[in-house]
Amino acid sequence: MLSLEELSKQRRRLEESWDHFLRDPRAAGNSSIRSVVLESWSRCVQSGVDPRRKATDISLKEDQIKDILQYSQLYELSFPILQDLSLQVKETGYLVTLCDPKGHILFLDGDRQVLKKAERMNFVVGADWSEQSIGTNAIGTCLEVGQPVQIFAAEHFCVGVQDWTCSSAPIRDPISRDIIGVVDVTGLWRDSQPHTLSMVTMACGTIQSRMNQQIAGARLELSEHYQQTQQRYPGNGVMALDAAFHPVAVNEEARRILRRHSGREVEQWWDNERIHAALFASRSPSVDEGMYEVTLEECGIRVVVEEVQWSGRRVGYLLILRPMGSQKTAGGPTVAWGGVIGRSPEILSVISRCDVVAHTDVPVLLLGESGTGKELFARGIHQAGPRRNGPFIAVNCGALQKDLLASELFGYAPGAFTGASKTGKAGKFEEAQNGTLFLDEIGEMPPEFQVHLLRVLQEREVVRLGSSQPIPVNARIIAATHRNLEEMMRRGEFREDLYFRLHVVSLTIPPLRDRRGDIPLLIDHILDQLSKRYHIPRPGLEPEVFDFFVHHYPWPGNVRELKHALEYAVLFCNRVITWRDLPETLRKAAFGDSGRSLTPYVSNVVSTPGDPRPALERSTARPAPRRALPGAVEAVPASKLEPTPESGANPGPVDAAADRQQLLQLLEEVGGNLSEAARRLRIARTTLYRRLDRYGIRKHLKIE
Template sequence: MPDRSSYSEYDTREARERFVSTGSSVDERPPKVREEILDSWRRSRDSGVDAASLASRKVYDEQQIHLRRERNTALRKAASAAFKRLEPHLKEARTILILADDQGVIIDAIGDAHVLDEGQEIHLELGGDWSEKTIGTNGIGTALKTGKPAYVHATEHFAEGVQAWTCAGAPIFDPFTQTIIGVVDLSGPPQIFRQHNVALVLAAAREIEIALAEQKQVERTQLLEAFLVSDYSRAHESVVLVDQSGRVLFRRGFEEDMLRQAKELSVGHKLLPKLEGLSDQDIPKLLPLNVEAEGIERLKLEGVFRGAALFLKDRSALRPKAGETCKIKPRANVSEAQIQIVGTSPKMVDAMGLAERAALANVSVLIHGETGVGKELFARLIHSRLPDDKAPYVPVNCAAISSDLIGAELFGYAEGAFTGAAQGGRTGKFELANGGVLCLDEIGDMPIELQPYLLRALEQRAIYRIGDSQRRRVDVRLVAMTNRDLRQEIEKGNFRRDLFYRLGVMTIEVPPLRERGDDVIALLEHFSQHYAEETGQAPLTFTDKVRELLRRYQWPGNVRELRNAVQRFYLIKTDSLVTERDLPPEILDDFEGGAEDSLEHILGGHSGDLESIEASAIRRTILAENGNLSKVAQVLGISRPTLYRKMKRYRIRKG
């Protein structure tokens, strides 16, 4: 990337004129011209771009522009928050922010009004075509062509008419397919030439990708819920859900061996063209030859067609056992049993599907969930789906290492780097995880001063040991886990915004146990079988009353608390029947009357922090008022908007 000291207007102009006039570059690269610019000039020449062009082309048909913007509604919606946040800073900075689609056509533009007007002269406006094959080297087209951030300044542009501009563009990747779906670009007169402009558009692109992932995750969960409450959810074993674009969101009823052979059924794969306009008779004809549907059910959200359930013919498919949805093989050279993730609730299935999809894409993953929900199981799931069975898995608990030592733990150190350093130095966790997964638990506890080094390691795929100048390349898939709201930590100044966007290319929300419905009973049976085998006892029997109480209990400690409760039953029981009397006090207290409003009752079973107490009070009041939120707000003494905000914060649903 150039800076003011390395960029030479004279040298760059002379090199470009020589390139254009001779039809080829000089024998040796000019010292002041970057290789990526020369490469783009070559592509521009080979594409037949006129170096004397005064402006780019433009789509003048308003209907075409409207259809193009409508086709990219999800992208524009995802970009709206980032654009709105940056807009106030652009108006006085002689700068505009641009969103282009996957063909380099501008679909949104905001910023300084004068610069927007000036941009119309070269068609740097809505409908302007800024692909490299159209106008040559530029921030939008070059980023789109290379898949990397591109900074193009003044005479580095191939076309003469746009050399009075500076632009920095960053590609936007689909968080599921990792294909380029657009570009975010910062443009203006040469005076805005700053090295950090690339970092700004790169951060904006990552923010847009996170918003896209969140959109898709919400839609996927809603479609799953719409399907699971339908009359068709239990009628067929082999089912594939696709969204409106024809992309696979979920599948069940297939053995792992069969899925490996049928890549078309993998989550995220585009199985069908866009469903809009297709009839139920058309869809089966468009499926791959090895995928045959025996039935189709269209799924609607709020009355709008948003996807479809395909019931497939698959004679080899086996119905999974109750609660048995995902298995994780033991790690290579590690003495451990096979791990089973138990859960069939929509949110849990959604999280597992995202984890499997994340394993196919070489991106960082952020796993968020309350303490005890089993976040590390999802990190292990990602690791187990890597192509290399011997890929390392290296876990690090950021909260368990002092702030003075965590840098040395992650990056390693050279001999003599500090007092007490081991002779010969030491390899860090990044190097140990090379070719595999580095799992950083409690990422929210990482010291703020160390976060830039982690960001640099992720961006450059290289590290430096402490006290050593040797650059060491590492190929690591980072999986970060936290029970904190990192957006709040950013506002508090405890976590870097750019690191958050880099970590959260794909975010997996692991639901708390209280939101998983019948998974509680499936987990109860799973843990009971496990401890029966471990202790050599016959499996315990649970009365219907016990099952109902466990099913309705809020489980503040989540799956870990349930597992500990089952283990306790096997330690204290002298017979094989678990009755209501055997339940621990915190579970019984949760349902006893007469103390509903007492502080002791509200605190029962909770960690005692104010957020847990507040969330518990809101949930109890919603139950007591049968979901009437106006009465809930009145009872709690808060306004309805405040209640909605707190429900969103604590992920409390009306039902």
């Protein structure tokens, strides 16, 4: 490290060189100035940058920054590394920033006193630190040369920045290798340290590594989706594209279809901007935003386009191709199932059978617990079948009063009863004409009314209340219930003849606890929806909470309960969902009624479907290792940057109270000296900070 006297001499030499350059830029060739700086000064002169500038411009407004950060994968992946870096440099008088590829500051943290001084030159979030705006500086020059750069004092082109030293390194897209951001560490020139650039470069390397892992995970997800789609739709052409619309996989059937109907190979066919525009620029609405159908008239091909999501982001597309003149088979693709999240064998089996019955007109009885998504499957059957262009009418039989049931389902004639409309009213059967009528909670229908429903199903006609004129109806019937209809028949609560009329095909929607492999996908999907709905950054989950969700909690309310639990948590969490953010019912399931830590830890519990005992009374066998949910749903991984055994440990609910108490006791013993506390714990000081913040100790206790 250079002494202050040495730094002062160096600064004076640079100021002289800078002054000579401004008087005669052409004579600077013999200067001792580094070539990267001299070339940058020349660019500044050519761009007309005023060397007398004292501050840069603030280009991004607060709402613009919020929108950028909400959907920025770079910010999401960088945030824990930047936090860790800022903790390291805070006491050294430095600031840490993350900038976008245009030089706008998106993240800024560090020493508070230095932050105030930096505000004078608009070194703030939203400011433009490109060379074109504020001349030679590490951020802007790094973006220009694409290499790590350190700029000291009067190496800065503009006089208002010459009291500072800054070190920046670029972050590149793992595939295109384009610069997508810059990490910068800035401080006052007197605090200049030669190792700062190495530290910044290492931080960028860590971010780059995380991005590489994300890309690898996204490619794996796309590949798995491609393979499953081929299995799900045999005989169809299938083509996988990455997020940049580059083909990554094409099956032989797709090649055959394209040769026959377009006369071109896949590569030639795809190298056509009109095809891209037709497929992606003019999306047509569908049941689910992630899946839609496009007709390519010039090629004579119909294409179902399915977006592939991973970690809340689109990572690619699947194109499912078939000729325009071909008949749609039961195994053909539709947009009907885009809203069903899951790829477990259990859920794919149900979808496959629903696809088969969708192309018939037989009544379907959907069985399953509350919250499993029976209406979603009913809508899927409707959308997948020939009645998709007709209405889908849903009726909750359990929500209607007995005296209103007949008028709601069958309608009524003018003046049929006091208060009736003078023009009469069509019932749900008539409204569903040429479409589908979904009778939800059919088990709640009163026995005395079931005979009337049976007659309509047999005769295919309804008679409105107050009328004797039969009206023909042509509607497909899909019924659903969470109750055991066979047991109800034995008790005389449900008519046997109605049961067999509805029970031509019955399909059971599996409960969430029986398809736990889909829970990470559901969490991912739900959090993405919630972040968009509430316009907030997408939160993560602590590992213990994630493990509890995926492996242990029995989810008696199924997908509906998972949605509500996550929505509750999102409203109260601070970027990461922890135990305290969960609804009380889930906390009690994990900790017991006392709300305090119990033994054994809930991660040792394997929940058994249908077992009514409290979770902690069941097996204490260790669960199988889980596959971590990638990206935002994985817990904040800052601790993973330090490979000490303690640093990666994140106490579970059982250990948390004891861990907090031990920390308080240790801080009392060392008189609040954090360095000594970290030394005794044999962990990095930054790791200690995180543990103190996790338990809210730092903000409540007066410690160093």
